[in-house]
Amino acid sequence: MAGEFQVNGKSASSLFSLRVHRGEGMALVAMNWxxxxxxxxxxxxxxxxxxxxGTRFLAVSNRIAFPDQDGAGNPNKLSSRLSPIQKFRWVHFPFDAKKSGEYTYMVTPVFMDVARRLSYEEPQTADIELRREGGAGIGVDGVRRRRAINETLDEAIADPSARVYVVACDFSERGFVDRLRQLGGRLKIIIDDDGKHGAAHSGETRSADILIASAGAENVKRQHMGKLQHNKMIVVDGDRVKKAVGGSTNFSWRGFYVQSNGRNSCSSTPIKTSSCQAPFTKAASRSLPSMTKPHFS
Structure with missing residues (x-):
């Protein structure tokens, strides 16, 4: 499925379950009997x-193979169809990971009888987009983080029930601010005003003015964050979208296009989201009690 960080196998009758986790140009394939x-x-x-x-499946190679009758190894049998992976998880790095679109993984349980003949049972399949990205002068990780952050806000904009909490230090990237503006009163945000961030013509102050006009002054707060603040966050809580993003990436031009500050994201289906969202919501409420969910207008 496009945009998902993990997907499950499609078969309910297979002997095992499958989950594929997306990495940066790679996939973790995990099986459970x-x-x-x-x-x-x-x-x-x-x-x-x-x-x-693609029109056909390509076999992932094993690093070892079953020995021939004379006990010698045969490098031509490294295909996992002939030398199955004897692990319940495997990390795969596709040679062509730069392609856009979904990769389909097919995992098949393999059996061997006393005559050393292989047989196969019902496979599991799963579709996932690996999306290895990059650009001239821009680190791959930065591109991925920026896209993940923007997608999170786009999903929140499209879900009328979504409420969004943001804690920001450097805060001036035009596209990011414009996405928050589109949320109107569904946004609550804390913006740093320490030092130069508090100046009348700073990017942070100008961005705050834009959001005060769209979200209301009661939903936009300024706080001193003490020069350095590494706990930036976005929390989205809606009927269709429940997602939290946290880390050190600043919501500024330098943060999105120059710096290499890391960012972690946690997203899940609504039934699982509470465990992911809770630490972020708790941190936001500690920063400003009026940002907790019951105070949304």
Whole structure:
């Protein structure tokens, strides 16, 4: 599924469950056997993938192979179809990870009888977009963070029920501020005003003025954050979107396009979101009690 950080296998009848986790140009393929331990003749998993726009599956190679009858290894049998992966998780780095679109992973349980003949049971498949990105003069990680942050706000804008909490230090990136402006009164934000951030013509003050006009003065607060503040955050709480983003990336031109400050994100389906959102919401409420959810107008 496009944009998801993790996806599950599609088959409910397969002998195992599958979950694929998206990385930066890579995927963690994780399997879990259903109904207790696998049988003694189970010898591993065949892992295959189909790149975006592809018409056939490509086998992921193992690093070891079953020995031939004479006990020697055969490098031509490293395909996981012939030498299955004997682990329940595997990290895959596609050669063509720069392609946009969804990769389809197919994982098949493999069995071997006493005559050393391989057999295969029902596979699991999952579609995920790996999205390795980059650009001239811009670090790949920075591009990924910026896109993840903007997507979070775009999703909040599209969900009329979503309420958004933000804590910002450097705060002047035009596109970011404009997205917050579109939220109107659904936004509550704390903006630093320490030192130069508090100047009348600073980017932070001008951005605050824009949001006061769109969200109301009661929803835009200024606080001294003491020169350095590494706990920037965005919390989105809506019927369709429940997501939290936290880390050191500043919401400024330097933060989005120059600095390498890290940012972690946590998103999930509504039933699981509380465990992800809770620490961020708690931190926001400690910074300013009136930012807690019941005080939204």
């Amino acid at each position: 259903r109904g207790g331990p696998p049988p003694p003749d189970f010898v591993g998993f065949a892992i295959e993938y189909r790149p975006p726009g």
